Amino acid sequence: MKKIPADKKFLQNIQVIDIAEEGKGVGKSDDLVIFIDKAVPGDIVDVELIRRKKKFYEGKIQNLVKPSEHRTEPFCEHFGVCGGCKWQHLTYDAQLQFKQKSVSDALQRLGKVDVSHMESILGSAESRYYRNKLEYTFSDKRWLTDGDMRNGETMEMNALGYHIPGRFDKILDIDHCYLQADPSNEIRNKVREYALKAGISFYNLKNHEGALRNLIIRTSSTGELMVIVVFAYADEEQIGGMMKFIATEFKSINSLLYIVNHKKNDTIFDQDIHTYCGADHIFENMDGLKFKIGPKSFYQTNSAQAFELYKIARDFADFKGDELVYDLYTGAGTIANFIAGKVKNVIGVEYVPTAIEDAKINSEINGIKNTSFFAGDMKDILNEDFISAHGKPDVVITDPPRAGMHPDVVKRLLEIEAEKIVYVSCNAATQARDIELLQAKYVVGRIKPVDMFPHTQHVENVVLLTIKV
Template sequence: MSKRYEIIKNIKVISINNNGFGVAKNKEGKVYFIKEGVTGDLLEIKVLKKRRNYYNAKIQKINKESIFRTNPLCKHFYDCGGCKLQHIDYNYQIKFKQENIINNFKKIGKVSIDKFSKIIPAKKNFKYRNKMEYSFTNNRWLNNKEILSKKKLDKNGIGLHIEKMWDKILNIDKCLLQDEPSNKIRNSLKEFAIQNKISFYDLKHKKGHLRTMMIRTSSLKETMVLIQFYENDMLIIEKVLKFLKSNFPEINSLLYCVNKKANDSIYDQKIICFSGKPYIEEKIKRLKFKISAKSFFQTNIEQTENLYKIIETFCNLNGNEIVYDLYSGTGSIGLYLSKKCKKIIGIETTPEAVRSAIENSKVNRIENSEFIIGEIRNVLQKNFVKKKGEPDIVITDPPRNGMHPKVIDQLIKISPDKIVYVSCNSSTQARDLSLLKNHYKFINSRAIDMFPHTNHVENVVLLKRKKIND
């Protein structure tokens, strides 16, 4: 039996799991999940903790590097909880993401897919995100070098959370995920706040002025900045916002809110527009979208159009279909397809998102779409279908935890000819498909990498209703 802190001198990484950890087995068949391990590495590891079916371990020494190992570009890689696969060659990232989807379908869903189309890689591996959220702290994470220096350090910071440590913030000098002016805005505001003795948020004692910053950008070169304050001090609020307005004229939408809650979620907060518009605009193909601070919108705009092309191909519309768009968000998928079908019916739980979807319909002069607020399992009932018309195709794009079982039951009862299932979590997607396999054939699956250097991947599956002889 492996002991905690036992050193294993020579063990080979044989694969990478869904969470991006290297997987190794010893001669007795014991399994080790190794942070930053890469398939093909020959390692010396330290055993950290025993789990039910495996051991957590960390690398002590790399005896022989894998051919798939590469040097991370980001200086914050070893501390940040963001792009944790930067040490793996991008072409191999794509390969293991595809393999993990196939394994999840086999092991979790126990389903077979007629065809796995080739995954679509991202052309841009960095600077691909259009939205970043940063936290302010008066007690930033210190690395070992800083701790050992015993110098008096400025502990104010703004950055990202340490992985699995929500209360620990790593100050970020340069983030490679979002293009400028993101880094310039963040770093300039940090220096301005320090110079002007504006307090950073103290999570432990629940005090301080600056709490979070959200930066959204668009392919139309528009920028939104939302500052979340904890203290409702208008002198400080105006001082901060005037600094941003005067130093960054490229900010089209400058917003703020005051949040005294224990958590920093903005979705129940009043967002106030200090300068410019309360939204920015984005364009996908012929369509323009207004994106507010609370809007859900895909974070990789270049890959979003490719994702929607997959959905369009799987739908294979002829112009006569009624299409239900479940978990429709701001309506972008439905509106993208609206010119090629008879009617789009979107259902979404978030009122703000539905308002945006309706607004986006008006902006684009789309008259064959309708968006409804409500819990999908409650809305998608017999009377609703009778009133709105039976769907020929259902597109479902649920959150990471997948569809509610009652929604799956309703889909089986409604029995559309096709279901197009979009997911950012192939584990829960596989689970849901297993509940549909007696009623639907799985025709095609195609993944698209929306999130390079992370273990996440978007996947689309086409389901077709079984006939009597199937």
């Protein structure tokens, strides 16, 4: 990183022309590309350059000369410090516009896809309190904001909230979060208050010391509530006291669980779950189907919009009723069970064995008899023997993680030659990369982005591919 000369540190009247994934506006001055913190496309700004990288500069707004029509006042007091909701300063209509553009650009540039027939993005009916799961972190290293430091008082250094971007050991103490509906905020704030009064230590992420580590809250469209407290080095009295407090204070909790995690990472998938009271699960409902949600279960975090996403995938497939469908990266079998009533058979494949067990249970509790689920690495399990044993699919639905599909999986899909592939993706760039390869035998049909995560850069996209005749 090269030092910026003092006489070139300030630029005036920079037009902001785009927005980057991390929420920074993109401006140009002659041949310079500048990523400007909290700038909005359409702004005209005076910029202070703060970093020089190889191909671009980073800067901050020194003076807002003319605000964009897309600019709006962020509604959260934590905006700009918290690592989430980085597009809050954009109107929601503008967010949808730029998400549509990001998908279109990726498909054209990386996938060589004709997007002239691309459908309009489906916005989320709710742009606040839309998440059904949040995870908070306890830390004895609270991030001090400018307001905290101006206060000048001795600050409480324990915090319960979110990681500061780029500072794994620093946690922003959260007062009110607009991502999850009540009683999420009340639970978090009262848990923190109890811990402070009881003198229970908060975790130190560098030294791996302390009693309280994480707080996970899951809600569902059925009104059910799950709370998981993750302890590190807590004694039985501290665990018992905290769990009794939560159970007494929040009688609406359906599933109250705890974990003791001594590992150096926060993942709970390899940890034992202890049920303090209630059930070890809650239920989600979608289109008349019940889905059992345990502490380790994967379920789309925007329940209402997940329903819309899956309806679009089902509509793109245009099932006639006699199809054999492969549901790749099936997770807990949500899509597989969702479409089972419209097809002859569904075969779901997923890497995580516990997710496959959830998928089987979800079929069982809904009385679904035409699904089969298999656990294994997709590139290994989807071989000739597997196809021979289970049949060639008429339709493949694939919903891979952000990294997209392994090249061997793409190669196998080209060999299978299913009549249709419905590709659901949370990363248009890797989706475009895979589609470019699939176009050797497939034609891109319908394309529709879906906004699952308002006020962030993230966007889902559904693409229909049909085998060439």
